[in-house]
Amino acid sequence: MQDTKEMREVYCESLIEMAKTNKDIVVVEADLMNCIKTGPFKKAYPDRFFDVGVAEANMIGISAGLATCGKITFCSSFATFATRRCFDQIFISVAYSKQNVKIVGTDPGICAEINGGTHMPFEDMGIMRCVPDMVCVEPTDCAMLKSLMPQIAAYKGAVYIRLFRKKTEKVFEDGAQFDLFKAFTIKQGHDVTIVASGIMVDRAVKAAALLKDKGVDAEVINVYTWKPIDEETIVRSLTKTGAVVVAENHNVFNGLTSAVSEVAARRCPVPVESVSVKDQFGEVGKMPYLSDRYGLNVGNIVDAAIKAVSRKR
Amino acid sequence: MDKQKVKFLNDKADDIRKLIIEMIGRLGVGHVGGSLSIVELLTVLYYDKAKIDPSAPNDPDRDRIVLSKGHAGPALYSVLADKGYFPLEKIRTLNQPGTDLPSHCDMNKTVGVDMTAGSLGQGLSCAVGMALAGKIDKKDYHVYAIIGDGESQEGQIWEAMMYAGNMGLDNLTIFLDNNKMQIDDYTANINSVEPFDKKCEAFNLRAERIDGHDVAAIAGAIDRAHAAKGKCTCVVLDTIKGYGVPFAVSKGVGSHSFSISEAEWREFCNKEAD
Numbered sequence: 250m251q252d253t254k255e256m257r258e259v260y261c262e263s264l265i266e267m268a269k270t271n272k273d274i275v276v277v278e279a280d281l282m283n284c285i286k287t288g289p290f291k292k293a294y295p296d297r298f299f300d301v302g303v304a305e306a307n308m309i310g311i312s313a314g315l316a317t318c319g320k321i322t323f324c325s326s327f328a329t330f331a332t333r334r335c336f337d338q339i340f341i342s343v344a345y346s347k348q349n350v351k352i353v354g355t356d357p358g359i360c361a362e363i364n365g366g367t368h369m370p371f372e373d374m375g376i377m378r379c380v381p382d383m384v385c386v387e388p389t390d391c392a393m394l395k396s397l398m399p400q401i402a403a404y405k406g407a408v409y410i411r412l413f414r415k416k417t418e419k420v421f422e423d424g425a426q427f428d429l430f431k432a433f434t435i436k437q438g439h440d441v442t443i444v445a446s447g448i449m450v451d452r453a454v455k456a457a458a459l460l461k462d463k464g465v466d467a468e469v470i471n472v473y474t475w476k477p478i479d480e481e482t483i484v485r486s487l488t489k490t491g492a493v494v495v496a497e498n499h500n501v502f503n504g505l506t507s508a509v510s511e512v513a514a515r516r517c518p519v520p521v522e523s524v525s526v527k528d529q530f531g532e533v534g535k536m537p538y539l540s541d542r543y544g545l546n547v548g549n550i551v552d553a554a555i556k557a558v559s560r561k562r
Numbered sequence: 563m564d565k566q567k568v569k570f571l572n573d574k575a576d577d578i579r580k581l582i583i584e585m586i587g588r589l590g591v592g593h594v595g596g597s598l599s600i601v602e603l604l605t606v607l608y609y610d611k612a613k614i615d616p617s618a619p620n621d622p623d624r625d626r627i628v629l630s631k632g633h634a635g636p637a638l639y640s641v642l643a644d645k646g647y648f649p650l651e652k653i654r655t656l657n658q659p660g661t662d663l664p665s666h667c668d669m670n671k672t673v674g675v676d677m678t679a680g681s682l683g684q685g686l687s688c689a690v691g692m693a694l695a696g697k698i699d700k701k702d703y704h705v706y707a708i709i710g711d712g713e714s715q716e717g718q719i720w721e722a723m724m725y726a727g728n729m730g731l732d733n734l735t736i737f738l739d740n741n742k743m744q745i746d747d748y749t750a751n752i753n754s755v756e757p758f759d760k761k762c763e764a765f766n767l768r769a770e771r772i773d774g775h776d777v778a779a780i781a782g783a784i785d786r787a788h789a790a791k792g793k794c795t796c797v798v799l800d801t802i803k804g805y806g807v808p809f810a811v812s813k814g815v816g817s818h819s820f821s822i823s824e825a826e827w828r829e830f831c832n833k834e835a836d
Contacts, residue, residue: 275698296698307687307721314691317669317677318699319622322691337681338718342688346678347670 252391252419256412257286259391260353263398264290264323268297274402275315277301277324279308285325285355285414305330309338309352316348321402327361328354328370328411332377343407344380350407352377355414357387357447358498359539361531369531375503377409378476385476386429387411387447392421393473400429411447418451420471432479434486438468441554442486442493444509446472448536449496449524449545456496456550467554478508480516487517492557494522496550501525520560522553563778567610571777574644575605579806580831581640585653587827592656593665594810595803595817597637599741599774600708603799604641606780607706616646619674625703626692628677630685631710631739632666633819638675639663647674683716685709686736690722693734704788705734712744714755720765723796727766731794735787736767738796739774741803743815762796774799775806 264287268274276290278300291298301308305326312322325331331354332339343350354373356362361369377385386401386408388394394412401408420435427433435450436457445453450471457467468486472478487493493513497505506523513519526543540546578601586592608614612625629638636656643650648662655661662671666680676692679685689707696703709719726734738758742749749755759769768790772779780799787795804810804817809826811817828834 299694301721301725304721304725306684306718307690307725310684310687310718310722311691311694311725314677314688314693315695316691317626317688318692318695320695320698338684338687341678341681342684 250419251416254391255415256388256391256394256417257414259394260285260398260412261287261289263395265293267399267402268294271321271402273319273321275320275322277308277312277315277322279303279305279324279326279330281326285353305335306338309335309350310342312350313342313346313348316350321349321351323351323353325353325355327356327368328373329368332370332373332409336376340380344383348407349405351401351410352408353410353412355412357411357413358526359531359536359543359545360413360448360498362535362539363533365533366531371500371526371529371531372503374411374475374499374505378503378508380407382406383476384408384474385411386474389447389450389471389473390417390420392423392425393427396425396427397429404429413448417448420450420454427473429474430477430479432470432472432482434468434470434482436467436469438466438490440466440490441558442468442470442490443496443550443554444470444472444483444493444505445496446475446505447498449498452545452547453496453550455547456554459547459551460554463555465554465558472505472509475505475508478512480512483509483512484516487513487519491561492520494524494550494553494557496524498545499525501527520557522557524549524553563781568778571605571609574609575601575777576806578605578637578640578644581644581653582636583807583822583827584831584833585636585640585656587822587824587831588654589656591819591821592636593633593819594807594822595743595813596631596710596739596741597634598804598807598810599801600634600637600739601806602775602777603708603737603739603780604637606777606784608641608645610781611784612706613703616674619647623701623703626676626689626705628679628685628689628692628705628707629667630679630689630707631682631713632679632685635663635665635667638667639672642672642674682710682713683718686719686722689734690726690731693726693731694729696733703733707734707736709736709738711738711740711742711749711755711758714738714758715753723762723765723767726794727762729794730792732791734794735784736794736796738798739801740798741801743803743818745818747815759796759798768793768795769798770795771798771800774801
């Protein structure tokens, strides 16, 4: 079932709500205000809104400068341009300088759809995960975004938020609460763990239902904060199930598969399977086509889970 | 500016120059030329024009000084040490393991440094952000940004210039240290940034060009920048790389970073063995 709201609506509503009591909330855009739809924030707080035009590096630098003066700056662009286009500015002016800037990258992975390969980020979380101290989070749906926004604003430091802009599949009930630094176990199981993020969470839940019919009892964990990753929840689950499938709308390199594998390799080595993009560029298409193209469907998760179980000793 | 003040600032600039040469000399190597070319500017800012207090380095109402050409750290450290932001002896720790004084400015390591810089082109955008914060909070602090001519080959400088000009940021003054040299050659032989003042005017800034080693001229330019309401000012400082230190100036393009012998720095600083 689709959410009734677009995630960008919740994003902007949260900003406005926080700005009512927090005079330091500032929004900086780079000509995509009309895509992320922060226009209502601009209308409500014109003095705390800046659109620097098509200049992402400048957007990041200005955000860092505002932060040195105590501002909590939320800036955004398509995830490609919010990360790889201005990586050094994020690394030096924001992260190395320890500035309180929140960077929102929208249209993750195949969600970029017909904007195609130039706009299709399979690497954004990987890039941001390499930046020391950078918190990397992919809110799953509107309910989670609403719960996490105040925590993201309250956290003193750089945060990268990978954001689906439009209506996504509703996974969590309205009013559900989440901890920014914990994973959330959606379904308990004993045979295999499915770790999923973003659009893959709903698919993981559906895969678990199909696996049940095949006699496989899958545990489903939504790891929305990829860094710092909630090691304890992962280790507890992998120790119990003895196998894991990671499902991510991202390149297999440097993303959630890497993050989970790093934990598993160090603390509880188990078979790891990955449903992800295998070192490829994006291309134009709608989500169903792209899901087939890159192997990100429910069926791919089911197959990977069965394979992971078969690899258990 | 009265003669007494001019003399005070020029004498101070001489002191700062000696500190720079001692600091880099004790280490043996460093960014000499581009540190020396901004000494008069830093002297006018820190000893005359900027609203700063070494005992309150994080005062939210203070003026901000962003050294975007962060490799000139030794110049800024010399001024900060002389002003009392930290003990003078600390200049002996430049680039030593665990130091608070790294080659390139780090706001989290050095008291008094307002912005981390070193990856060229980035500091000016941060200065724009500081100026915007001042507008939001209706504070009357001023932001001073110092950029290099080689640095201005970075596209981000022009992104920041365009926005500062169009926003009419009259609480931001940009100084170009136009020492006309970069690592590989004379800037004009690589990729000229001139006519810099004309470029700034085309970007909706107010611009002027002065002798960057004339303290009275610098002070005057700052006064005019403050008076220009609704306009961001860029002051092109025509400077000489290595200015005031003959063995640096004589190196020409090579003055960017070079080794200084103990005999050289002790002679220049008129300092006997420790």
